[in-house]
Amino acid sequence: MLVPTEEFSSIVYAMSNTNQINGSSSEFATFGAIHLNNTNLEKSALFWTDIVGMKLKKSSGKTAEFGTETQTLVVVHETAKTHFQKGYSGLYHFAIHAPNEPEFARMLNRLIVHNYTFSPTDHTASKSLYLDDPDGINVEFTLETPERFKRVITEGGLKMEGTDGIIRSASERLDLNNIMKALKDKDVNNPISNDSYLGHLHLYVDNVKNSNVFYKQIGYIESNYLPQYMFADLGAGGNYTHRLAINSWHGMNRPLVPIESAGMKHFQINYNSKKKLNQALHNVSVHEEDNGYWVKDPTGNTLILKLA
Template sequence: MERNQFIKTILGTTILTTMDGFSSLANAISQDDAGKFASFGAIHLNNTSLEKSTLFWTKIVGMKLRKSSATIAEFGTETKTLVVVHETAKKNFQKGYSGLYHFAIHSPNKEEFASMVHRVAAHRYPFSPVDHTMSKSIYLDDPDGINIEFTLETPERFKRVVTTGGLKIEDADGNVRSASDYLNINEVLNDLKNNDVNKIIDEGTYIGHLHLYANNVQNSNEFYQEIGFNSFNYLPQYMYADLGAGGAYQHRIALNSWHGINKPLAPSENAGMKYFHIHFNTPQKLKEALNNVAEYEEKDDGFWFKDPTGNNILLTSS
């Protein structure tokens, strides 16, 4: 099931909840972000052209080229790497396989989100604006067709889920709306304080969530709970689940099988995700995760293993 078809079916993907999940959702919103126990390090991508990728991540996204070689380039803020591109692919990203659906770059505040949107619009780069109530987002593809989401977390706008006449959201002002509504770009840009399209993205920008094509949502949902993530929504009837890592915004790892069940990972020659990095705040959290992983390999940079779909993951702790 493709994204657009799914949205038409249930009116949204980011805020999916059952009646049993209402109380946990309210609790999650009231929590302080200090309760986060895990975050994401840099995501590594396989791309076909370092030249095209560099142009995209610097000019369109606004990241700094932090380091580069003949086949690898690192992009991020002034002091931290968020995306690493490897020129190892021979073909563009292709749909129909398990693996990465999209990953999200989160802005630390509304002014910086407006700056991210402004930069993309100023360069006339195609994007899709979506308002999930719990977040504001735009979606765009990199030169190889890998989908990327720019996000501003806004859980304070959420009030409750409305199930009459389909799955909808009531916001904090009492308005009932689609869970994947149209995002008013003009309103977003009202918060723009700096229209310099050449400035480096804000230091507070971070990789905020990953959405994966799972070959089996149930197995992957159980796996990520076993390594420490909190179950937020599990909707097998929609082939969807998502999990949190503490704090007010609980959509940190999302899973779907809309592309088909038991689909393999894409061939290594295709552009896509090479691996992603989960960083636990404490060694104890890391130890608990490793205790529930059947097989892993310890290397100098951390602990390596695969999820049930076959995605490569690096685990570290503070």
């Protein structure tokens, strides 16, 4: 069976049939802020504040931090010369998770009010809004709904059966009117909930097998390893097992995105125990600095490991 790559991550995601738990004590790590290279800090600031609803937490020179009242989620650096370029390894997308239906509705309402282009998608096991920042970096807003998912059907095409008995496509158009029924706070000037968080990253890698091994070495737990589809995803020990996803849908052995292009600069993993951090450090080559241990995955993506 051949599965279209634009649908496949959603299917694997559904197959795990998991629940989202923010800050679950059973998870050994969570994400810190993701750092992005962008071409224009002013345009980026408008996007992250007006369109996404984050607060501008700090700005200095050509760098700005955005997030909730209590945590930084995204750091933007005005260092890129060109917009996001497709066909390279690096970031595929990253997701900001809404903690509940009303907050997901607020994310949607903000996009509608600002007439911002987005793609509403119902994967049965999750509801998603996909949009691009001003440089073409893909961002996902996610609400997990595993209670709606029953099984994947592959006969006669790829479909999803819900617990309501209805069979849908893998990427059904999301019912926006139904989402808006949960909207309580219509003031788009109010920031996103403090319980919103960076819930998962999806990376383009040059070799799925090598990257899958690497992320297991730093503690992540394999959820789906499907080399025939050039895809794998891994969890952090909790019920939600789609913390890190990797694919080579852009092509095997593709180089990392050029440094002058918009994209991911690096991301951070915060370990909840010194034991788990030390186990990760023992398995990979690191460069220690004041803000943590710097590591490169086999593709060349840069990440910082540190104690939460």
